[in-house]
């Protein structure tokens with residue numbers, strides 16, 4: 001993956017399309033990196049190499065050489081390789097199915113895409129592009145395991161698709177487009193969205209183009225929300241976000257008690273509050289740690305627990321004093337399932353222990369209506385259980 005990013009990047013488009021001044025505001029802040037990002041970068045390198053090999057675009061020797069390099073990285077795991085093989089298989093399946101109808105169908109990996117006809121200086125890298133007569137599919141490999149990303153209406157995917165259509169659409173006379181997101185660490189979630197050319201071009205011309213121009217010029221209205229601000233580089237110090245969150249405290253209720261309906265509305269409107277408070281805390285803490293005072297705050301030593309300096313010597317001392325091993329050690333206990341999968345590989349654990357692993361029903365949890373999970377309906381579930389027993 002190239003290390004340069006467009007001001008109007010596809011991956012940040014959900015932000016600058018909503019909050020157009022954010023793109024220029026973010027320019028003043030340094031890029032940060034994280035362990036997740038390092039792991040994701042390596043997974044993409046491996047996914048590319050594996051897919052290149054599975055689609056006969058590099059030789060086995062070349063693949064082995066790349067794999068040997070990747071395996072030296074501390075983020076490499078056997079599970080990562082399994083996930084990348086699943087990605088390569090997905091591409092191969094789709095490509096083979098297309099080749100039956102169109103022998104000239106091609107697969108492009110890490111394809112450089114320009115969507116500057118809609119967003120000034122817009123470019124990016126699509127993980128995979130499959131082209132056949134009349135058809136195009138853009139596939140994105142997402143290695144995160146936190147949040148499910150939906151392809152439906154996804155602006156990142158649509159920008160790649162616009163750019164790819166601009167370059168290859170006429171050559172392949174593309175009429176049908178599919179956008180797919182593959183998230184192997186979320187139980188191999190595959191999410192797809194189909195879009196017509198006219199819908200795509202209409203979105204590009206009438207939605208992206210004017211907003212991208214505003215974003216490029218640093219103009220437009222700030223649009224703070226938990227989604228847009230989440231990964232914004234300006235989020236700790238953004239005045240618009242601060243003002244938006246403060247609005248919640250301006251409205252004094254005119255009755256003594258609030259209703260559950262009001263509590264629901266407040267929760268919805270306060271979606272960004274806890275993240276915002278955490279960002280404020282991080283800002284003040286890092287400022288103090290750098291040596292700059294902040295009125296009303298100081299850094300103190302956090303709580304710490306006592307611990308044995310040398311567990312072996314502790315055990316020896318207790319045994320010498322006459323204590324039995326059975327009372328000084330904890331009973332033996334299995335390592336966790338997550339740890340087992342990490343140590344022995346997910347596939348191996350599934351093969352060996354699949355039938356011995358159960359997943360109890362989760363505790364009822366509050367979620368916004370937009371959450372993808374099906375609604376928990378206790379009454380229906382009790383009736384279903386009763387029917388099963390009858």
Ligand code: SF4
Pocket residue numbers: 015019021022025222223224225228229232233234235236238239240241
């Ligand atoms: S923090 Fe939020 S409101 Fe402020 S610029 Fe970033 S996305 Fe926009």
